[in-house]
Amino acid sequence: MPVKELGALHSVGKGIARIDADEKVRGKAQYADDLHVPGAWYGYVVRSPVSHGRLSGLRMDSDFDWSQVVVVTPEDIPGNNIVDMMGRDMPFIAHAEIQYLGEPVALVAAPTRHLACVAGSHIHPDIEEFPPLLTLQEMVAQYKEDPSKLHELSAQTIRKGDADKAVNEADIVMEREYSAGHQEQLYIEPQGMVAVPESDGTMFVHGSMQCPYYINPELCETLDIPPEKLRVKQSAVGGAFGGKEEFPTLLAGYCALLALKAKRPVKIIYDRNQDILFSTKRHPSWSRYRVGLNKDGTIQGIRCEFLLDGGAYTTLSPVVMYRGILHSAMGYRCDNVSIDGHVYRTNTFPNGAFRGFGAPQALWAWESMIDELAEACGMTPHEFRLKNCLHEGDATPTGGLLRDSVGSPEVLEKTLERCNFGEKFKQCSHGRRGEKKWYGIGLSFFAHGSGFTGDGEARIKAKAALDLEPGDNGKPVVNVRISSTEMGQGTCTIMPQVVADAMSIDVRHAYYPMPDTFKVPDSGPTVASRTAMVVGSTVFGAGRKMKADLEAFASEALFEGQPVTLDQDRFRGSYGDKEMSFEEVAAEYLARKGPLRVYDQFQLPDFIKWNQNTFEGDAYPAYSWGCNVAELEVDTLTFEIKVTKVTAYYDIGRLLNPVLAKGQIEGGLVQALGYAMMEKIEVKDGKYDADRMQTYVIPTTLDIPEMDLHFVEYPWEHAQPGAKGVGEIPMDGLAPAIANALVQATGIRMRDLPITPERLFQMMQEEKTA
Amino acid sequence: MMKVTVTVNGEVYEREVPESKTLLHFLREEIGLTGTKEGCAAGECGACTVIMNGKTVNSCLVLAVEAEGANIVTIEGEAKGNELSDLQQAFERNHATQCGFCTPGMMMSIRDLLARNPKPSVEEIKQGIEGNFCRCTGYVQVIEAVLDATGQLDKKGELKHV
Numbered sequence: 001m002p003v004k005e006l007g008a009l010h011s012v013g014k015g016i017a018r019i020d021a022d023e024k025v026r027g028k029a030q031y032a033d034d035l036h037v038p039g040a041w042y043g044y045v046v047r048s049p050v051s052h053g054r055l056s057g058l059r060m061d062s063d064f065d066w067s068q069v070v071v072v073t074p075e076d077i078p079g080n081n082i083v084d085m086m087g088r089d090m091p092f093i094a095h096a097e098i099q100y101l102g103e104p105v106a107l108v109a110a111p112t113r114h115l116a117c118v119a120g121s122h123i124h125p126d127i128e129e130f131p132p133l134l135t136l137q138e139m140v141a142q143y144k145e146d147p148s149k150l151h152e153l154s155a156q157t158i159r160k161g162d163a164d165k166a167v168n169e170a171d172i173v174m175e176r177e178y179s180a181g182h183q184e185q186l187y188i189e190p191q192g193m194v195a196v197p198e199s200d201g202t203m204f205v206h207g208s209m210q211c212p213y214y215i216n217p218e219l220c221e222t223l224d225i226p227p228e229k230l231r232v233k234q235s236a237v238g239g240a241f242g243g244k245e246e247f248p249t250l251l252a253g254y255c256a257l258l259a260l261k262a263k264r265p266v267k268i269i270y271d272r273n274q275d276i277l278f279s280t281k282r283h284p285s286w287s288r289y290r291v292g293l294n295k296d297g298t299i300q301g302i303r304c305e306f307l308l309d310g311g312a313y314t315t316l317s318p319v320v321m322y323r324g325i326l327h328s329a330m331g332y333r334c335d336n337v338s339i340d341g342h343v344y345r346t347n348t349f350p351n352g353a354f355r356g357f358g359a360p361q362a363l364w365a366w367e368s369m370i371d372e373l374a375e376a377c378g379m380t381p382h383e384f385r386l387k388n389c390l391h392e393g394d395a396t397p398t399g400g401l402l403r404d405s406v407g408s409p410e411v412l413e414k415t416l417e418r419c420n421f422g423e424k425f426k427q428c429s430h431g432r433r434g435e436k437k438w439y440g441i442g443l444s445f446f447a448h449g450s451g452f453t454g455d456g457e458a459r460i461k462a463k464a465a466l467d468l469e470p471g472d473n474g475k476p477v478v479n480v481r482i483s484s485t486e487m488g489q490g491t492c493t494i495m496p497q498v499v500a501d502a503m504s505i506d507v508r509h510a511y512y513p514m515p516d517t518f519k520v521p522d523s524g525p526t527v528a529s530r531t532a533m534v535v536g537s538t539v540f541g542a543g544r545k546m547k548a549d550l551e552a553f554a555s556e557a558l559f560e561g562q563p564v565t566l567d568q569d570r571f572r573g574s575y576g577d578k579e580m581s582f583e584e585v586a587a588e589y590l591a592r593k594g595p596l597r598v599y600d601q602f603q604l605p606d607f608i609k610w611n612q613n614t615f616e617g618d619a620y621p622a623y624s625w626g627c628n629v630a631e632l633e634v635d636t637l638t639f640e641i642k643v644t645k646v647t648a649y650y651d652i653g654r655l656l657n658p659v660l661a662k663g664q665i666e667g668g669l670v671q672a673l674g675y676a677m678m679e680k681i682e683v684k685d686g687k688y689d690a691d692r693m694q695t696y697v698i699p700t701t702l703d704i705p706e707m708d709l710h711f712v713e714y715p716w717e718h719a720q721p722g723a724k725g726v727g728e729i730p731m732d733g734l735a736p737a738i739a740n741a742l743v744q745a746t747g748i749r750m751r752d753l754p755i756t757p758e759r760l761f762q763m764m765q766e767e768k769t770a
Numbered sequence: 771m772m773k774v775t776v777t778v779n780g781e782v783y784e785r786e787v788p789e790s791k792t793l794l795h796f797l798r799e800e801i802g803l804t805g806t807k808e809g810c811a812a813g814e815c816g817a818c819t820v821i822m823n824g825k826t827v828n829s830c831l832v833l834a835v836e837a838e839g840a841n842i843v844t845i846e847g848e849a850k851g852n853e854l855s856d857l858q859q860a861f862e863r864n865h866a867t868q869c870g871f872c873t874p875g876m877m878m879s880i881r882d883l884l885a886r887n888p889k890p891s892v893e894e895i896k897q898g899i900e901g902n903f904c905r906c907t908g909y910v911q912v913i914e915a916v917l918d919a920t921g922q923l924d925k926k927g928e929l930k931h932v
Binding site for chain 2: 015017018020021022023024025026027028029030031033034185186187188189190236237238239240241271272487488489490659660662663666667668669670671692693694698699700701702704707
């Protein structure tokens with residue numbers, strides 16, 4: 001395995017316990033609803049009861065005592081009534097157009113949650129209703145008929161070679177369509193936020209979030225305050241998965257606007273019903289492929305249309321679509337690729353970030369298509385993938401070069417071997433009559449871009465700081481100051497591990513405090529599988545600087561000018577046998593010079609070239625790689641589908657903490673299982689039909705398959721510690737692997753997610769009648 | 771308003787509460803034990819699980835006045851002062867907590883399971899915590915923690931195949 005020696009690492013690579021485990025197993029971690037905020041009132045959002053229309057005014061019942069509450073309408077907003085994300089089309093509070101059911105029309109705060117709700121029920125919006133466009137199915141039908149009648153929120157193309165010509169000249173041409181529905185993040189801690197107006201004019205926003213530096217600056221324009229007057233701090237986050245990426249800006253805005261007018265802290269904690277109905281979901285998607293093959297299985301040309309249902313406003317949808325199209329033909333060799341991505345408006349809550357961010361939708365379609373292509377040219381799914389998969393030195397669909405750190409084809413080969421795929425593939429049931437259970441095995445193979453899509457990392461230039469300061473116990477501590485949040489995935493543990501190795505100190509000397517924009521520089525948002533790779537390497541760089549600073553100090557102040565090295569927690573001079581511990585030297589430093597802060601900034605390697613207009617070049621700094629095999633049984637009486645085993649290999653670069661990594665993969669695979677087979681939520685009359693946990697069904701312990709998981713390490717070679725992305729990739733491959741296994745079990749190809757027994761039954765009935 | 775007297779983790783609490791107040795809100799708001807979490811307020815997610823008179827309940831479905839005279843155990847009663855219980859230590863070693871929000875309720879369900887069955891099999895563990903949703907871990911490391919806490923796991927905290 002081509003693992004480049006990156007120097008001795010002592011803490012990185014060890015499965016040390018989570019640093020936040022102690023407070024979490026004691027129930028002491030402080031989540032938004034646990035924060036004690038004296039004098040806080042409760043906020044409530046008054047919403048539009050219709051999906052589309054024009055708001056002409058608000059009627060407030062005159063028999064209600066309005067003196068006991070505070071009401072905020074657009075006229076109360078000090079700055080611009082705009083949520084400034086990728087587009088500037090969404091208001092904080094609707095003032096003219098209504099674009100979705102649930103759009104805020106007013107905000108209310110009151111001393112109790114109950115009174116706030118009651119007051120809200122006395123506010124009635126007057127709305128002239130227009131016909132809405134509500135579902136992906138309606139959107140796709142309109143697209144096929146006349147796309148110019150849709151409201152386009154974003155579009156982007158990828159062009160490489162001449163795809164149309166290549167497809168037309170190919171031996172075999174196959175055209176297919178796939179779709180996938182909404183998915184709710186369903187973090188167990190609902191959305192929650194508190195805004196506290198401070199006496200010096202600062203607005204302090206504290207709560208459950210992934211990205212403190214989204215809220216600041218996004219809220220500054222609305223509140224009309226400079227960034228230094230908006231302090232944003234993260235509380236413990238009870239799961240996020242993208243659901244607390246862009247959404248918390250809205251909640252923070254509601255709280256802050258109410259707090260400004262009420263002149264007191266205001267808190268909003270969504271109940272589960274509100275949280276499901278009025279927060280972001282994974283974008284529903286539709287992919288149409290037209291692919292040309294040679295008889296020998298060579299892919300000649302790929303033509304793809306990739307559509308996302310954006311919901312009512314632009315928010316982050318363009319980037320979700322970018323990641324979608326960048327993964328829509330990824331993984332395999334082909335010189336002729338043409339992809340058109342579109343996001344269109346529907347009149348539902350804006351869809352948003354969810355683990356994988358467009359890639360799971362794209363790969364659901366593409367990896368199903370790969371199996372159909374294999375069959376069309378008479379090859380098995382594994383032969384076809386082994387023949388066509390990308391290797392080191394190959395080009396991606398955007399012409400980016402896979403220079404190094406390429407876990408393909410090893411993850412594919414190893415998975416096939418581990419589960420004995422070739423043999424088991426021959427034993428599949430293919431819907432044979434007279435059996436009680438059908439068995440099937442299916443495969444998926446995929447890459448996931450690590451870090452921001454396109455020019456994101458080059459633009460943001462993630463910053464990280466380290467503070468050497470006295471800790472709570474008086475002993476010196478190196479505090480990691482980054483805006484990357486801990487939301488369960490392990491930032492608070494891997495970052496001290498990285499610092500420990502960068503400085504060659506014991507990991508107990510390093511600590512990760514919760515981000516607070518008054519204390520941390522902007523490391524970018526906690527998204528895009530970028531924290532371990534991009535921010536981790538920046539923290540490593542800062543650690544090296546702090547090590548050098550302390551060695552220089554020790555040399556001059558404590559070792560009489562001789563060169564000093566800090567190695568494994570000990571400072572040693574080049575000659576003589578004097579030694580001092582890290583703690584001793586750090587304490588001396590603090591006593592003589594006070595706290596020490598060092599910064600570092602992320603630099604993309606020079607050879608990473610990207611054209612954001614034409615989408616040509618290196619779309620990502622690196623890719624993680626994975627392969628999933630799903631085995632399943634279908635009850636031939638009830639059509640119940642039971643995934644019995646998942647075998648998988650992943651290359652996520654250097655494993656910073658293998659036990660954490662294992663937990664990320666297991667948790668992600670179980671979410672992917674839900675996406676594939678259980679989590680069904682549809683829009684009925686403008687409203688989500690599964691609005692509580694009883695109807696929105698996620699996997700429990702009784703649904704999980706046996707998981708046989710493995711890693712191969714192809715570290716990112718251009719910065720220590722060499723991690724690549726891990727957070728999102730487990731979401732990518734399980735749905736197509738299940739659909740591919742289901743074909744082998746039943747003979748039926750399911751092309752819409754989620755795959756339910758009801759839908760399978762219906763398809764089998766249709767097959768019979770046909 | 772009604773007066774209720776409840777024993778929580780061995781301490782007796784007496785409070786005047788509205789009849790509509792749930793045991794969950796009694797614990798969190800009246801006596802400041804915020805370890806027990808509200809995930810759905812409808813008895814669906816298990817995050818608010820506590821042990822009441824020796825049996826697990828969703829504390830969001832029990833009124834405080836119904837708990838009159840009851841003996842309640844919450845997550846705050848699991849550790850003995852600074853020292854974590856065997857189960858809490860096993861959770862730490864096996865990374866059985868990620869975001870931590872389901873952990874208190876999950877641990878109460880396990881505590882109840884172990885009281886009835888000190889050495890549960892994997893299948894019995896799965897059944898014992900099927901009412902506790904976890905969206906982070908995929909449950910595997912939680913199950914491993916229970917096996918570890920009951921002396922049924924060979925290798926602690928190590929990933930076998932790396």
